[in-house]
Amino acid sequence: MPSIGLVTPQQMHFSDPLPLKSGAVLPDYQLTFETYGTLNAERSNAVLVCHALNASHHVAGLDAAGVKGWWDNLVGPGKPLDTNRFFVIGVNNPGSCFGSTGPMHVNAAHAEPGRVWGADFPVVTVEDWVDAQARLVQRLGITQLAAVLGGSLGGMQALAWTLRHPDRLRHCIAVATAPNLSAQNIAFNEVARRAIVTDPDFHGGHFYAHGVLPKRGLRVARMVGHITYLAEDAMETKFGRELKAAVLRYSTQDVEFQIESYLRHQGDKFAEYFDANTYLLITRALDYFDPAAAHGGDLARAFAANPATRAKRFLLVSFTTDWRFAPERSREIVKALVDNRIAVSYAEIDAPHGHDAFLLEDPRYHAVLRHYFERIAGEVSNQGAERRAASKPAPLPAGERPLHPADEGLQ
Amino acid sequence: MSERKDLELIADLVPAGSRVLDLGCGDGELLAYLRDRKGCTGYGIEIADANVQACVQRGIDVIQLNLEDGLALFGDRSFDVVLQLDTLQHLRQTERMLRETARVGRIGIVSFPNFAHWPNRLQVLTGRMPVTRALPYQWFDTPNIRVGTFADFGVLARRCGLSISDSFGLQSGRVVRRWPNLLASVAVFRFEQT
Numbered sequence: 131m132p133s134i135g136l137v138t139p140q141q142m143h144f145s146d147p148l149p150l151k152s153g154a155v156l157p158d159y160q161l162t163f164e165t166y167g168t169l170n171a172e173r174s175n176a177v178l179v180c181h182a183l184n185a186s187h188h189v190a191g192l193d194a195a196g197v198k199g200w201w202d203n204l205v206g207p208g209k210p211l212d213t214n215r216f217f218v219i220g221v222n223n224p225g226s227c228f229g230s231t232g233p234m235h236v237n238a239a240h241a242e243p244g245r246v247w248g249a250d251f252p253v254v255t256v257e258d259w260v261d262a263q264a265r266l267v268q269r270l271g272i273t274q275l276a277a278v279l280g281g282s283l284g285g286m287q288a289l290a291w292t293l294r295h296p297d298r299l300r301h302c303i304a305v306a307t308a309p310n311l312s313a314q315n316i317a318f319n320e321v322a323r324r325a326i327v328t329d330p331d332f333h334g335g336h337f338y339a340h341g342v343l344p345k346r347g348l349r350v351a352r353m354v355g356h357i358t359y360l361a362e363d364a365m366e367t368k369f370g371r372e373l374k375a376a377v378l379r380y381s382t383q384d385v386e387f388q389i390e391s392y393l394r395h396q397g398d399k400f401a402e403y404f405d406a407n408t409y410l411l412i413t414r415a416l417d418y419f420d421p422a423a424a425h426g427g428d429l430a431r432a433f434a435a436n437p438a439t440r441a442k443r444f445l446l447v448s449f450t451t452d453w454r455f456a457p458e459r460s461r462e463i464v465k466a467l468v469d470n471r472i473a474v475s476y477a478e479i480d481a482p483h484g485h486d487a488f489l490l491e492d493p494r495y496h497a498v499l500r501h502y503f504e505r506i507a508g509e510v511s512n513q514g515a516e517r518r519a520a521s522k523p524a525p526l527p528a529g530e531r532p533l534h535p536a537d538e539g540l541q
Numbered sequence: 542m543s544e545r546k547d548l549e550l551i552a553d554l555v556p557a558g559s560r561v562l563d564l565g566c567g568d569g570e571l572l573a574y575l576r577d578r579k580g581c582t583g584y585g586i587e588i589a590d591a592n593v594q595a596c597v598q599r600g601i602d603v604i605q606l607n608l609e610d611g612l613a614l615f616g617d618r619s620f621d622v623v624l625q626l627d628t629l630q631h632l633r634q635t636e637r638m639l640r641e642t643a644r645v646g647r648i649g650i651v652s653f654p655n656f657a658h659w660p661n662r663l664q665v666l667t668g669r670m671p672v673t674r675a676l677p678y679q680w681f682d683t684p685n686i687r688v689g690t691f692a693d694f695g696v697l698a699r700r701c702g703l704s705i706s707d708s709f710g711l712q713s714g715r716v717v718r719r720w721p722n723l724l725a726s727v728a729v730f731r732f733e734q735t
Contacts, residue, residue: 445597464604465614468584471560476604477593494590501598 133198134166134191134206134213139229142269148224148262151418154252157239161266162229163187163221166205167213169272172517175510176217176272177503178263178299179205180280180287183355183412184404186228189220201281203491210500215507216276224262225254225411233407234338247407249335254411256283256419260290264298276506277301281488282455283412286419289463293421296438301506303499305447306488308459309429309466310420315454318358319413322351326406335407344406349397351409356396361451361484365389422466429466444474445502447495449487475502546714547727548574551626554650554707554731555579559621562645564608564638565628568592569601576601583620608632612641620646629653630685639701643734649703655710655721655728657690662723675726691722698732707731 139162148156164187169176179189179201190205190213192198205211205218222230233251236244267275278299280288285307292302311319326332329347333340357365369389378386385391425431433439444467448460457478467474477498481487487495548571555561557579563572566585569592575581585603587593596603606614609632623646625638630653632638642649654675655661661671670680678685689697691710698705710717710725717725 461614468604468614468619469616471582473602474584474604475593475597475602476606477590477597478605479590494594497590497594498597501594504598505600 132207133202137164137166137188137191137193137199139164139187139193141229142266144262144265146265148258148265150252150258151255152253156224156231156252156254156258156262159224159231159262160229161221161224161231161262163219163266164189164191164199165220165270166190166218167216169217169270170510170514172510172514173272174274174276174513175215175507176219176267176270176275177211177506178219178221178267178275178278178291179211180259180263180278180284181220181223181226182280182282182284183409183416184400185284186226187220187222187230188228189218200489203489204496204499210496211279211503212507215510216503219267219270221263221266223254223259225251225259225408225415227403227405227408232405233335233411234405246336246338248338249407251407251411253414253418255415256286256290257294259415260287260294263287264291264295267298273298275299276510277303277503279303279305280307281305282307282485283416283419286416290419290421292439292442292444293432293436296436296442299442300509301443301445301502303445303447303502304460304463306449306452306455306460306485307446307463308455309422309462311417312459315358316417318354319417321354323410323413325350325354326409329406332406335410337406343401345401348401348404348406348409349394351397352400352404353393353397356393358454359485361453361482363451364482364484367482429462430469433466433470433472440470440472442472444472445498446474446476447488447498448476448478449483449485449495450478450480451482452485452487454485544714547711550711550714550716551624551650551652551729552579554729555581555622555624557581559583560619561622561624562586562615562620563624563626564612564642565625565631566592566596566601566603568595569599569603571624571626572596572601573599581622608638609634611637612645615645617644618647622646622648622650624650626650626652627654630687630689633686635687636697636701639697639703643701643703643732647733648706649732650729651694651732652711652727652729653689653694654685655691655725656688657692657722658712658726659723660726673726691725691728694728694730698730702735703732704735705730705732 141160143160185200188199190199190202207214222228224230233247237247278288278291285304288302288304291299326347329344331342332344372388374385374391421432422429446460448457464476479495481492559581561581561583563585572585586606588607593603593605623642664671708730710721711727712725
């Protein structure tokens with residue numbers, strides 16, 4: 131299947147402070163994003179893709195370094211989310227470390243000029259990210275997204291869209307996600323955070339000033355996280371008790387088993403590119419996500435709160451071997467939607483890959499997404515035909531000026 | 542059961558505008574018909590991946606579940622109609638499913654192959670298990686783990702405290718109201734909880 135080819139990230143600057151759930155504000159920030167495909171004249175074919183813990187705006191295609199987007203198997207010409215039909219937006223969330231404003235950038239508001247945010251970067255939540263994304267989408271001249279799609283933490287953002295900005299999307303597609311973290315999920319996050327925070331190179335989160343990186347902590351954080359992404363059986367099949375060398379070395383510190391070697395390799399790779407403060411922020415955003423909390427722990431009431439939410443259509447997908455966000459967690463969401471008589475489809479894919487399955491190319495999984503997006507594409511073209519028949523040009527949202535090149539044809 | 546006429550005859554039992562749960566909805570054909578012709582809404586339940594994909598393709602809301610795990614996802618009386626067509630005979634916990642159907646829906650509609658249809662009786666008389674259009678499998682490869690008759694279902698329904706508001710047979714796309722236990726290959730029941 132062809133890829134989109136070379137894509138160039140774009141930047142958008144926001145001088146309007148972003149109020150955060152914690153009560154703090156993000157004073158002035160920029161978002162890095164990529165787009166694929168063409169926004170149609172009605173501006174009705176836009177799909178926002180939300181990223182999970184360690185991913186970015188680079189969803190599909192090849193970046194300048196030739197690196198494929200993290201969901202390139204799903205997004206592209208002729209792929210399940212077909213960029214010949216949809217205008218797809220990938221955006222890096224604030225607090226992350228791939229170009230959008232984050233803890234490694236300068237805090238302009240600080241008394242000390244040039245002071246990097248570090249640990250002072252405000253705690254951001256899933257809801258804050260969704261609000262930031264909504265502003266970007268609006269600035270792109272899109273009043274209503276055809277769909278918001280995400281997996282894992284990205285799925286939480288897709289759900290949060292339906293609760294916070296229900297008028298601004300039509301479909302929510304949430305894959306391998308959960309309505310909140312379990313005690314075990316939080317426990318794993320806490321182990322990862324402690325590994326980072328107790329690294330002597332962490333310096334209370336202000337390691338940038340010391341010219342060091344808490345790579346040891348990051349490595350361990352990634353190792354423990356990585357275990358939760360894989361199914362036990364898949365790990366057994368891939369590694370079992372296979373040894374690194376032909377004979378045991380009887381060493382407590384050398385790598386003996388292949389699984390150790392694999393995890394260390396994953397940790398080393400990760401520590402080279404990921405920011406320690408970002409890891410803390412994003413795992414905290416995961417911990418805090420709990421839309422039912424404001425409704426007495428009743429998720430159905432959370433979906434009931436806004437009548438516009440109830441008019442959305444949902445697709446949920448889970449994977450049978452995912453023990454991080456197990457199918458039961460997706461079924462909780464399905465139940466809350468069904469209780470509200472909200473339109474929902476749910477597929478439970480019997481894939482062997484654990485949580486990671488959402489990033490992989492399982493034909494059953496991709497078939498469900500392909501068919502679902504084909505339905506959305508059908509709606510988009512029907513609406514387009516109706517509007518064209520009525521020969522009314524789609525108005526821009528009040529006070530918005532078009533920013534995207536696709537707007538030029540309309541002026 | 543896959544015949545279009547049978548589908549329409551069963552759809553006739555569903556009041557227009559109903560909220561419908563279709564247990565074992567297959568490729569969503571009936572739900573699509575009920576949506577397009579009778580303005581019904583609701584969900585299908587399916588276990589097979591290919592059927593889930595087909596439903597999504599049709600724009601039918603489908604929830605992938607194993608019916609043997611019960612209907613805990615759905616509240617009491619949360620649907621106007623619960624359909625269980627050509628499904629009951631595949632389930633191990635027949636009685637439990639029937640009770641669940643009655644709990645979740647105000648009206649339950651069930652259809653299944655009638656083992657007492659006369660050609661089946663004839664084949665059994667010759668000493669062999671029947672292989673017919675409604676029961677097309679050999680005894681050793683049939684997915685129908687529960688075979689019952691039109692008459693048997695009436696007994697089970699009474700045992701479950703269900704009141705049958707309508708029952709008939711289907712044969713070659715026609716409703717059979719006279720001697721359905723003998724003359725129909727498919728049994729259809731509509732019931733409510735008493």
